[in-house]
Amino acid sequence: xxxxxxxxxxxxxxxxxxxxxxxxxxxxxxxxxxxxxxxxxxxxxxxxxxxxxxxxxxxxxxxxxxxxxxxxxxxxxxxxxxxxxxxxxxxxxxxxxxxxxxxxxxxxxxxxxxxxxxxxxxxxxxxxxxxxxxxxxxxxxxxxxxxxxxxxxxxxxxxxxxxxxxxxxxxxxxxxxxxxxxxxxxxxxxxxxxxxxxxxxxxxxxxxxxxxxxxxxxxxxxxxxxxxxxxxxxxxxxxxxxxxxxxxxxxxxxxxxxxxxxxxxxxxxxxxxxxxxxxxxxxxxxxxxxxxxxxxxxxxxxxxxxxxxxxxxxxxxxxxxxxxxxxxxx
Numbered sequence: 001x002x003x004x005x006x007x008x009x010x011x012x013x014x015x016x017x018x019x020x021x022x023x024x025x026x027x028x029x030x031x032x033x034x035x036x037x038x039x040x041x042x043x044x045x046x047x048x049x050x051x052x053x054x055x056x057x058x059x060x061x062x063x064x065x066x067x068x069x070x071x072x073x074x075x076x077x078x079x080x081x082x083x084x085x086x087x088x089x090x091x092x093x094x095x096x097x098x099x100x101x102x103x104x105x106x107x108x109x110x111x112x113x114x115x116x117x118x119x120x121x122x123x124x125x126x127x128x129x130x131x132x133x134x135x136x137x138x139x140x141x142x143x144x145x146x147x148x149x150x151x152x153x154x155x156x157x158x159x160x161x162x163x164x165x166x167x168x169x170x171x172x173x174x175x176x177x178x179x180x181x182x183x184x185x186x187x188x189x190x191x192x193x194x195x196x197x198x199x200x201x202x203x204x205x206x207x208x209x210x211x212x213x214x215x216x217x218x219x220x221x222x223x224x225x226x227x228x229x230x231x232x233x234x235x236x237x238x239x240x241x242x243x244x245x246x247x248x249x250x251x252x253x254x255x256x257x258x259x260x261x262x263x264x265x266x267x268x269x270x271x272x273x274x275x276x277x278x279x280x281x282x283x284x285x286x287x288x289x290x291x292x293x294x295x296x297x298x299x300x301x302x303x304x305x306x307x308x309x310x311x312x313x314x315x316x317x318x319x320x321x322x323x324x325x326x327x328x329x330x
Contacts, residue, residue, distance in 0.1 A: 010060070014218045017056060018210055018228065025049045025206035033198055046205055053165040053213050062216045062229070063270045066162035116191040122199075129187055129196040130203060130250060136182030137249040142260065144175060145244050148299065152289040155298045158236060158243075161273040163229075168212040172289065179249075207250045223263055227252055233268035242269060276300035 028045030035041045061067055117125065144154035153172040160167050187197065210217075211232035219228040227248045235246040245262030248255050255261035276298045279288045288294035 011218070014060065014216055015220070017215060018217045018219050018222065021049060021052060022206055022210060024052075025209075026202060029199070029202035029206075033195070033202075038198070042202065046209075049206060049209060050165055053209055053215065057164055057214045060216045061214050062233075063162070063214060066164055066214045066270070068162075114191040116193070118191075118193065122195060125193070125196050126199040126203075129192050129200050131253065132186055132190075133183040133200050134249060134251045135254055136184070136186060137179055138247050138254040138258075140179045140182045141247040141249065144178070145247070148295075150175075150178065152295050152298050155274055155276060156278055156285055156289075158272075158274050159276075159278040160236075162214070163212045163233065163236060163272065164214045165209055165212060168208045172286070174289070203250055223252075224256075225251060225253075230268045231263060233270070233272070234262050234264075236272040237269035238271050238273055238275070239269070274298075274300070 025045065028048070029042055032038050032041035032045055058067070117128070120128070141154075144150040153174040156172045157170050157175065160170060184197070207227055211227050211229055213229055215229070217229055219226075219230055222228055223231055227246065227250055231246040231248075231252065234242050237243045242262060245260050246252065246255055247260055252261055277300070278298060279285045279294070289298060
């Protein structure tokens with residue numbers, strides 16, 4: 001792995017990349033949402049951010065070996081555009097999965113109660129919505145690591161052995177459905193407006209790109225607030241005690257409160273992946289979790305064999321398996 005050490009200017013750039021790209025993405029989102037075609041313009045902004053990140057991945061990579069092609073790029077793109085997007089009625093739109101669901105569902109959903117503080121400034125409403133939605137995202141993510149019935153779908157995301165901007169959206173559609181349900185439904189019930197859903201979608205889109213970026217960024221105090229590349233690399237670690245942490249999608253608030261925050265004072269892991277095996281093609285990866293054979297391939301061993309080898313607390317720190325940490329029942 002590498003960090004830019006050559007000059008003061010390169011170190012300064014490494015500090016500025018994350019906040020500058022994130023801020024630029026949000027500025028572009030603001031322009032898009034005020035336009036006559038918000039989803040179209042947001043997609044263009046999103047693609048521009050992808051291109052900028054891809055350039056910086058080449059110029060100053062965190063891990064140089066992650067620049068080597070792994071043969072999964074087309075599958076990663078397919079999962080982003082077709083798999084995850086189709087679930088949210090956005091197969092042709094790519095990046096706007098939660099936004100499209102909200103655009104379709106929010107106007108026709110009648111909340112039984114209206115607790116939403118409409119009188120607040122929009123930015124305050126977005127922050128409140130983000131905290132509420134983040135709890136659902138956190139729980140969906142944590143449950144996917146703690147229950148084999150959900151891990152079989154989430155393992156697809158963890159099966160990559162390098163992190164880069166293109167595999168940000170590598171999710172099974174069932175995994176995406178659970179996340180959407182747990183994060184968006186509470187907001188519908190308390191009457192959150194469409195603008196809040198759109199802004200939450202924008203924040204999630206850009207932080208998602210940045211958490212997977214293979215750029216030698218320095219995030220320092222931002223690690224205490226946002227899900228950053230540093231924290232997400234620990235989450236992808238093969239080591240059980242490292243990988244079952246940092247579940248936050250955008251914020252690490254709930255990780256901090258619920259004891260799953262992990263950020264030791266050393267460079268984050270580059271040994272990522274799972275010990276099970278996912279199918280080699282997009283359609284194979286899509287159907288694999290639904291068969292007994294595919295289920296066992298993903299887990300790596302049969303459930304009863306996994307139960308027999310669950311690490312004790314004393315050995316947890318050195319365990320190197322990539323299956324749910326806590327719950328092994330079906």
